[in-house]
Amino acid sequence: GCAAPTGGSTGTDAAGAGSLTVIPKSLGNKYFEASDKGAKAAADELGLDFSEVGPTSTGSADQVPFIQTAIQTGQKAIAIAANDPAAVCNDLKAAQDAGVKVVAFDTDTDCRDIFINQATVDGIAQGLVDLTSKHLGTAGGTIAILSGGANAANLNAWVDAMTALIEKEHPEITIAQVAYGEDVDQKAYQAAQGLMQSIPDLKAIIAPDTVSVKEAAHYLSDTPQFQGKVWVTGLGLPSEMATYVTSGVIEQFGLWNPEDLGYLATYAADALTQGTITGKEGDKFTAGKLGDFTVGAGGEVVLGPMFVFDKSNVGDFSF
Amino acid sequence: MNYTALLELHGVTKTFGAVAALVNAELVLKAGSIHAVIGENGAGKSTLVKIIGGLYRRDAGTFLLDGESVDFHNTREAKAAGIAVIYQEPTLFPDLSVAENLFVGRQPYTRFGALDRAKMRRETRELTQRLGVPIDPDREARGLSIADQQVVEIAKSISVGAKVIVMDEPTAALSGIEVERLMGIARQLRDEGKGLIFISHRFDEVFALCDVITVMRDGSYVATNLTTVTTEDEIIHQMVGRSVDNLYSKQEALIGEPVLEVEHLTSAGVFQDVSFTVRSGEIVCLAGLVGAGRSEIARAVFGVDPYDSGSVRMGGISVPRTSPAAAMRLGIGFVPEDRRKQGLAMTAGIQSNITLAIRHKLARFGFIIAPLEEPSARTWAARLQVKMYALDTEAQMLSGGNQQKVVLGKWLATKPKLLIVDEPTRGIDVGTKAEVHRLLSELAGTGVALLMISSELPEVMGMADRVLVVREGRITAELPRATATPQNVMYAATHAPEVAA
Amino acid sequence: MSADTATITTNAVGHAAAQYRRHSRTLWRRMLLRTETAIVLAIILLIIFAITTVPYFAQPYTYLTMILNSAPILLMLLPVTLIIITGDIDLSVGSVVGFSSAIFGLSFHAGIPLPLAAGVAVVGGGLVGLLNGVLVTVVGLPSLAVTIGTLALFRGIAVGLLGTTAITGFPSEVTQFIGAPLFVGAPAPMVTVAIIVVAIGFAVVLHLTPFGRGVFAIGLSSETAAFSGVRVNRTRLILFVLSGLVASATGVYYTLQYSNAIGTNGLGFELQVVTAIVLGGVSIWGGRGSILGALAGGVLIATLNKTLQLAGIGSDTISIVTGATLIFSVVVAGIAGFISRRRRSKASVIAAGVEKHRAIPNPKSVPSNH
Amino acid sequence: MSVTHTVPVSQGRRSFLGRILRAREVGLIVMIFALVALTSVTQPGFLFSDGGWRELLRQPTILILIALGEAIVIITRNIDLSVGSILCLSAYAAGSLFSNFPGIPIPLVILSGILLGAFLGLVNGLLVAFLRVPSLVITLGTLYTYRGIAILWIGPHFIRSSWLPDEYRSFGTLQFLGIPVLLIVVAIIVLLIGWFMTSRRVGRDLYALGSNPEAATLFGLGERRLTVTAFVASGALAGLGGLVYLAIFATGDAQVGTGYELQAVAAAVVGGVAIVGGSGTIWGVALGAFFLATISNALPVLGVPSLWQQSIVGVLIVGAILLDRIVFITRIRRAKRKGTAT
């Protein structure tokens, strides 16, 4: 599915309808494969020359060569989900200097024209905390957060926002620990195990990344003793979570449609290259089937509120 | 034919690329006999052995076993045909037990399909006992003395029921008693009707043990002689093409000031209270049995091994402990006993080997460039008449004797004031041996002090100005040249010190 | 003193000396039939191919970014090459980059001036190199095992120290200077100078000094080296410290280049470094290899990456190509050896005597330094 | 890599040597018990709860399997860096068999996974044995190549737990007399391989080859056949590891098993396999792998902050090798002193 060699053609008719390179955090990542699928669909609708390239690992500078390539091959736009926003900044700046429009999606960076945010940081934090507090009720209790990579900027932002929110609005809830599953199934599984076993009276785990929430659910479904005691929610892919939701181990989790995220990023990139928008607050553009969007403060476009999945709808999604 | 030889080789040729290791080799081995193959270093003896053992395949010629033509593709086929080879380097597996080494590849199984360790242990004990050297079957082969390793190899060949047993320089690393023991075993095997091929550079052994002697030169067959009717001179003549008149060309040298002074050197469990002096122009020999600790003393003096107490001085200056570099700066050179592991980098060229010990001296402003090092390498290779093709020939391509010359060259190039030579002629042919002796003697003539370790009594007698006999880590006798007879030396080497004072 | 060995008489010295050739193979064979030449040739051919078939490859920007991207590997492989030549290995270099990045970032964050912070990080790298060295030489543990352990340890310390914080905000004059071309339009960035200087330094040390002779000797046979006055353990210890120093300097460079100190900087670099070195013909068993070869190995991988990236090919294929190149390089050498062994054994006998000592590769050259 | 292992001349008899070897394994067992005890005292649930007990026993199975294969290869004086990539390919292959051929017999899938691993190991083995190139180089190459193939092949897909038949998924949690069936299976494999390596000719030949390759050639042990055997075994065990991974995690993408190669080497070394080949026991390796896996299992339970866990793993790996070495040296010293006294 990845690495369609677009070489020669990309270069030669880059001057045409427009060209877009999408750089996900890494190849082979389910979430980004879904967003790339949406991006590809949008590019087809728009007649853009589309390529999706990226590293196989998530090292901080691993995406840099692909930005350089995009600059050189005269791409009109880059849509990137940065592993390390700071590390790619210099090269993104160089891209902007070379006239390439830069769209950040999933994770923001300082060096971009526009940021396609799946949901606002506060929106996500609010959504996850609301799900949890509703479950815990007024009694509250001890919870833990199981995040992904310790350096993932977007995850850290969400974790911070959730912490702040809980401190401010939910004195009945205490966060015992923030653990990291490092995007690796086995580590996330062990981390979930660690949290459930080491924190007495643990009431809930919020896992704001797809690997962590899946493995937390997985551990829970393997371990009946914690079922009904520890409540797990987070941001997960419905295709991965379906089993646990149907079996009742998990009640609710949130996400947006990653395909829509890619789709929107592509329309935004096109609008930028067409000159329809410049990325300043108040700019408006239409993103195909998703409808109209307005650029918000700080050049941010928000896809929409977090979508909550449960037994009733989890089977309806393919990503 | 009603009488066929056990093994016959005719016109056997083997080339390695452009190297002709064997040109026209002949060998006829009869059952119940011990057949010596001798020749200069590089004459092709080991190559012949490897063909017999199935390690190499001959390029041309006939190879008959029991009158049948054979062509082994690997050592297993040769073994199956009843040929056992004991190579120049013992080839045990250090991590396996002695018993396992004896049975590698043909371990017996119990009814349950597991190794029958009890049987292996039993048979190993029986075999080694029969050879007169009981070895614990369960100990690791690592750390066995060379002699014991040799015994294990022989036990291995007996236990597979080999009818042809080939020994490539089995005695090179053994001392008198061990050689005697080995010869006893060999005779026993011969009397059992086996055919033995025995390779050695030591004439006394060959004449004492063998029935027939085949001589080779430059890869070709020269002659086969019956031991009873030939003489040492005749054999040497056949080997070298001329006669070697003086094997120990001891020159008179002016013995001067003490160069090396060793006092009360002790290393717990290895040697105790060793004191001696070596003067300029003097050749001092450390004699004794293998395992007496002579090499350890030498290594401690040079600084490769640590010692617990005592002192070493060179020309009055104290030599720091465990620093060969410092010892070299003070003028000590050391030709170690194991040239393959300690003397040479086998896969490096001759030039790099010769210049390794003088790399600091070769440097100009701290840098070495090839043109600077070539002359030293060339000069020393030529002085010692190393048989080689080019200066970058890998050391492992040379025959044993030539390797030894390279090691000597490497240390002579450092222009030492004291040269320690540990078994300098081990595995070296007569011609070269005389050459090495002449060289050492000349070196002494120029005022170099020499500390020599040798397990060959004639060499000790022939070369030493003074003999120090070492027994179980102590110097038990100091014999000036005049009184150092083989009897005296052997007595001191085998008896408690109070007798030999 | 009296040991004037020149007075030893030997028959026909001049004659015999003249008989020895300097080299057993002709000049062109020696020059052409070696890994370094093959790799350099491969780089040239690849560049020619890429220039003619891959759009935009000819631009200076290509080379500028190629060097920038591979600079950390090219720097780190220099001391590791020496370590591999002694027969050891250092797998902890990637983690040392992360470690130094953490120290550097935290020092800078604490308000220490940039150069001083860099100094602190480099010294820290030297110390962790020393730790590796001590475990390997003084304690006598196998370097592979030790550095697999410290690979986890140093990375763990880096990640632990920095946690979720990423320290950014390094002065932009510095970060921009590092990525800038040598002069306007130059196909090489500033760091090229550093790479060249450090590489020449290591090449001179390895190939032209007594110390370098010792390094090779240790790899060929550490016992023989010890018996020849090489301070084996001291040399190995020095190399591990050097490796720590260079890796941590690389960590500082890397942090500045990407203006970000995080604990995962340099993750996985160790295998890239080893790959480049081995591709460059340095024997993993020790005793053989050159700085030129190792650098060329690194450059070949960088060029391959650049070509494939510009051709729009993703990392999945690039990783297959990298692996295949590595296997191919040794397989070709293996097959060449096999063929020449076959061919030579069929060739006619030239002559006995001196001629017969022509060197041929030993068919069973099992690593001798175990 | 040369390791100047100056193994002191052992004076002794089997009992002495045996004691050293046993000390290694006893040491590991003690360390494992200490770790488990420490963790259970702080968090009784680590041992005394269904989930804790099960994870304690089943988590290490994957690492044990690949470490066994790695150990066999290291014993022959080689190294296999491609095990992680092989594990990934095998896990995904099995997963996609289940998804593409619903109702396919489970044993057939297991066999296919093992065979795929064995085949990839065979490629390694043939390259190493016939071209006489260092295994580190070849398997470093196949580490990249196999991983690249995995990413190219698997791409956006991942194994969904719904692909797997329930029977297969239940393997992961199934228990027999309170012991995870996975562990029982792996223990049987450990016993079989251990028995094979100590009590069958080929096993001993593998040790012999690593102990002295030159002698093995002279001896006609068939080094090529043995080398290939070792790599095939390693590949097959990595393949099996992939299947166990699938049973435990019921998921898998192109990044599964990344970095396992170094863990496997570490486990083998901690378990007492000399990196220069020729020595080490299968029991030791199994314990070494169990120890390492238990560390990463126990640290989160102990409540060690995620971010500091890796450095503790590093300290423990280095510490285990160091401790082992110190024990070895002091024992040799003591024995030597005894030897000189008499």
Ligand SMILES: Nc1ncnc2c1ncn2[C@@H]1O[C@H](COP(=O)(O)OP(=O)(O)OP(=O)(O)O)[C@@H](O)[C@H]1O
């Ligand atoms: N594998 C090889 N490759 C190239 N040359 C070889 C090889 N084996 C032997 N030779 C050469 O063949 C010749 C014969 O060597 P061989 O080892 O048979 O001599 P030798 O009679 O056993 O000598 P020594 O008494 O020193 O052991 C030597 O010149 C040697 O360099």
Ligand SMILES: Nc1ncnc2c1ncn2[C@@H]1O[C@H](COP(=O)(O)OP(=O)(O)OP(=O)(O)O)[C@@H](O)[C@H]1O
């Ligand atoms: N390579 C070796 N492997 C195992 N044991 C050895 C080895 N070399 C020597 N030994 C043993 O070490 C002890 C001391 O040997 P050392 O070499 O000091 O004796 P030596 O008197 O110098 O004899 P040599 O005549 O061999 O030089 C002996 O028991 C000997 O068998």
Ligand SMILES: [Mg+2]
């Ligand atoms: Mg020979």
Ligand SMILES: [Mg+2]
């Ligand atoms: Mg000795």
